[in-house]
Amino acid sequence: MITCDFVEDMEHSTKRYSVVVADDVDRVRTYFAKQFRIDGHDVTEAAGIEQLQGILAQQHCDLLVLNLEICEQYPTELLERIKAYTDAHIIVLTSQSNKESTDELFEYGIINYYVTTLPLKQIYRDIIDEMYKLERNKNFSVAIVENSAKIQKQLRQLLEPRGLELLIAPDAKNFFDDLKGFHPDLILLDTALPDMQPGKVLERVYRDLKLTIPTLLISDSEDMNLLSRLFKEGARDYVKKPFILEELLLKIDMWVQMTFGSYQRECKEKLLNEYKDAIDESTIVSKTDRRGVITYVNQAFCDISGYTQEELLGKPHNIVRHKDMPKSAFKDMWETIKGKKTWRGIVKNRRKDGGFYFVDTIIKPIIDSGGKITEYIGIRTDITEIQKIKERLEKDLNITSKNFKEAMALSKEYEKALDESTIVSRTNLDGEIVYANERFYETTGFPPQEVLGKTHRIVRHPDNSEAFYEQMWDTITSGRIWKGVIKNLRKDKTEYVVNSMIYPIKDSSGKTIEYMAIRNDITDIITLHREIEDTQREVIFKMGAVGESRSKETGDHVRRVADYSQLLARKAGLEEEEAQLLKDASPMHDIGKVGIPDSILLKPGKLTAQEYEQMKTHTEIGYNILKESKRELLQTAAIVAYEHHEKWDGSGYPRGLSGDDIHIYGRITAIADVFDALGHDRVYKKAWELDRILELFKAERGKHFDPVLVDLFFENLEEFLAIKRRYDDSC
Secondary structure, eight states, X not given: OOOHHHHHHHHTXXXXXXXXXXXXXXXXXXXXXXXXXXXXXXXXEESSHHHHHHHHHHSOOSEEEEEGGGSSSOHHHHHHHHHTTOOOEEEEEESOOOHHHHHHHHHTTOSEEEETXXXXXXXXXXXXXXXXXXXXXTTOEEEEEOSOHHHHHHHHHHHGGGTOEEEEESSHHHHHHHGGGOOOSEEEEESOOSSSOHHHHHHIIIIISOOOOOEEEEESOOOHHHHHHHHHTTOOEEEXXXXXXXXXHHXXXXXXXXXXXXXXXXXXXXXXXXXXXXXXXXXXXEEEOTTOBEEEEOHHHHHHHOOOHHHHTTSBGGGGBOTTSOHHHHHHHHHHHHTTOOEEEEEEEEOTTSOEEEEEEEXXXXXXXXXXXXXXXXXXXXXXXXXXXXXXXXXXSOOOHHHHHHHHHHHHHHHHHXXXXXXXXXXXXXXXXXXXXXXHHHHHOOOGGGTTTSOGGGGBOTTSOHHHHHHHHHHHHTTOOEEEEEEEEOTTSOEEEEEEEEEEEEOTTSOEEEEEEEEEEOHHHHHHHHHHHHXXXXXXXXXXXXXXXXXXXXXXXXXXXXXHHHHHHHXXXXXXXXXXXXXXXXXXXXXXXXXXXXXXXXXXXXXXXXXXXHHHTXXXXXXXXXXXXXXXXXXXXXXXXXXXXXXXTSOOSSSOOOGGGSOHHHHHHHHHHHHHHHTSOBTTBOOOOHHHHHHHHHHHBTTTBOHHHHXXXXXXXXXXXXXXXXXXXXX
């Protein structure tokens, strides 16, 4: 069933087809392929039947343009072979044609055929027209009331490939039963039904059911008296059996287009009436005859003037003329509209109660097809409040009209400066963009036609969570201003960052009517900040590596500890930002070793008690190096350096902390450090086997290590081992 939404979509149809052009003549094939690509369609070319079959077996195809000479098979055999691979709409190219062969082609469901002796440009235009018809037919339905099963099949083969929805009934009873749930746009009616005369069918369709559907008669009779009576009953055309298929198709297409055209006219008329109603409801409207006598006023005119329709009709507009309006203004107005031009100006009018009001007025002469003025229509907007403010400014602040204009001009300059320096957009209450300034388009890379009417989802970055946008929306819908930094994506998928403020715009009653967003592009600042953070991370990693290198351990140790720490932090439920912070800080866990003598640090054997006590001081040395920093990253590194040798049961060092008194950073790094240290060679030991390491962790659960973290370590052991393998394999 055709709707006005469908009609509007058809007028702006931009559907992209997947097209296959199959022709063994290079010149023809490449011409059509090029034209389809220019019009925005996806095109694949096939130069032979085997290549075509391969393409159709592997990809979807909406439209196949097929030259029958692509192989030596008989045309219907070729079509049967092709249809085994695709349900695409098929348009045939052929070097010659005759009625018998073309009828066969149509019965095989082709859309149309074109003889290649015609200019290729003309053929391409006709193919585009066929594509338009396919889209048009999607919501178009045809009822076929036909007694012959053979003709039913023939019509089905002919019309279904064209996208038409069909209702096929063998007699009048079935037709009227099915009509209750089917709304055809065209009827094909057999004049020889077994159960009802065609005239009775038409009478019931047009008189009883009051339908306005065009009916085409299908008749094997040339009885003009019968046909004449049926035309009087409402039939619009007829097709004689046996069909000439091309003639039948042309007639059906003609009536489909005519019916579609009537829908277009109805929809446009409906739209015009809606526009008229909208203007009538939102503005002050009046009409006069050529002498200026009022012939129509809407309710808004009555409301603002204080007069009733009865008091206004038949009077000139002098009835509302205010003495402050000079006669020259009305003289200029009449000279303009009598000259068939539109007049516009601000008019001060008098109310019935003696008050006044200002209207911004447009008066337009209505001209008939002969070029004569038939009437005048006046459309006005109430600007009384604006004019009162202007008069008050002039009176109370001594702002003359000239100064007022200068102030307005200055305001415009301020607005221009704001517009050029910031990214501005406005949305309706549904979040659909109704305005964006030039900076918005420049920054995002989207043109206006891809922005207006859309939401800001077109620039949304996947890194921002739904909760982030929900909090933003909750803020502005409650009437409050939202402020924040947002990461967005341009059309080319590059990233940009804006400092954004979103304001609910409210009317005089305090009701929010739209939202305005003002943004400043801070991408360069954010990029610089990231570069500084990356530099900090690199410095911290290098410093951590320095500490390890003095004890003959590799930089891979600090990398592995960093990755183990981040993984365990995530499993322990830390936020992603905090897990990343721990990863960046953990390379500094042994930075204090820079203060331990080589004789102790590099000793291959067991340390003495005195040497061990001195070795333990590396935790305090590291803490003292880092603790004075104001940066979060180095503060985190200080905690890690200080507490990664504390033990859950309180037997660790340097302070003998126990349980949750040990910072989560220290507890996590302890597991990461010991797991990696035991699995690799050191100057004082060889690497342990994995089973031995895991036995130690089980034994030290609740003693050396946080039992919850140990459980998480074992539950996710494969992920830890994957990190170990990644670094070991790269050595």
